[in-house]
Amino acid sequence: MYDIAVIGGGPAGLSAAVQARARGKSVLVVSGDRRDNALYKTPQIDNYLGFWGITGQELLDRFHAHAAEAGAEEKEGRVLNIMPMGDTFYLSIGSDMEQARAVVLATGVVRANKYPGEEAFLGRGVSYCATCDGMLYRGKEVAVIGKAADAPQEANYLQELGCKVTYVSDKAPEHLRTDIPFVKAPRPEILGEQAVTGLRAGSVTIPCEGVFILRSSMAPADLLPGLALEEGYIRVDRNMATSVPGVFAAGDCAGLPLQVSKAVGEGLVAGLRAAEYVDQITNQKG
CATH class of the missing domain: 3.50.50.60 (FAD/NAD(P)-binding domain)
Structure with a gap:
């Protein structure tokens, strides 16, 4: 059982992981191949404070190294669904299952347009x-x-x-x-x-x-039924809390602008608030 599961290994997700680790929480970051991340494909970044003229791949590698140094665990895979049961979230990751007390969604922009026949034959081929x-x-x-x-x-x-x-x-x-x-x-x-x-x-x-x-990943609404959207993005408040208690969202999946600086900042807030949520439910049990 992890305190916090972070879905997505981009700027928002890794920022959330670092902040949650700073609060002493156990963190699992689940993400797919780095090559699918939009930042990885960016040839040059000039508007991220302190790191001008850097490639997206170099910046993403630094983010991953920082999260690893902070003690966040990483697992490569696709989260297929998230099932809330009481104070625990069950994450289906391929054929594996992991548990967490809180979840941060940092999936980036995932196009939810399904192929013709996809929904009709799900589970039937x-x-x-x-x-x-x-x-x-x-x-x-x-x-x-x-x-x-x-x-x-x-x-x-x-x-x-x-x-x-x-x-x-x-x-x-x-x-x-x-x-x-x-x-x-x-x-x-x-x-x-x-x-x-x-x-x-x-x-x-x-x-x-x-x-x-x-x-590369599932659309957020397919991951977690009941998750409220707004104009195609996950609806969040200023604490990056979603409509599902214990689930937070940050970065591109939470709306415009689609920028690294915004993603890192939102990830910080989501990581801190997720840590506070874990403290709250732990204290209630105690």
Whole structure:
């Protein structure tokens, strides 16, 4: 059981982690591949105080090093859902489960537009986790929709399991096995009746029984049902508290402007307030 789970390894999430550790709280930071972070891809930053002329990758590496030095634990993976039960939040991370007393959402901007057929066939052929569900499709045709930097590795894993994989993405993948066919398509459509029967990718129809949609992270509203949004962003107050008690949000997912300085500042507030929340519920029990 962690005091605080931080979802997202960008400026907001790592700032929250550092502040929570300064208050003596145990912290788990869950994030995907760093290459998916928007900051990582920025060639030069000139408006972050004290660090002008630095690349986004260098700045992000410094943030991660600081959080690690502060004692925050990091776990690479995708949080698939968050389940509040009493004073505890259960986080499903791939096939693993972690627990925390409070949560900070720092997912960045996650586009929630679903593919045609995605919602209708969720649990009936549509999956978000190769590790969790791959064995169910051993010996079967599956399609991987790659929207994350590590998606080719996940596709390779499915192929090694014995699945017959076709990789679909809007750009050519790196490090994909040569025996996995690649189809370029910007917005595929999932086909089926009672369950998935295929994937339409541009002019190509791929027969398959499973579709693995591998995004860098889940949209906040899909992670935590009941989370209030405002104009597509998570609604927060000045304490970065969301509509769900014990859940805080910071950074790009909490609204404009989408800037590193704003994310770091909001992360500080979210980390401090999450620590205070943990103290409050701990004192109530005591």
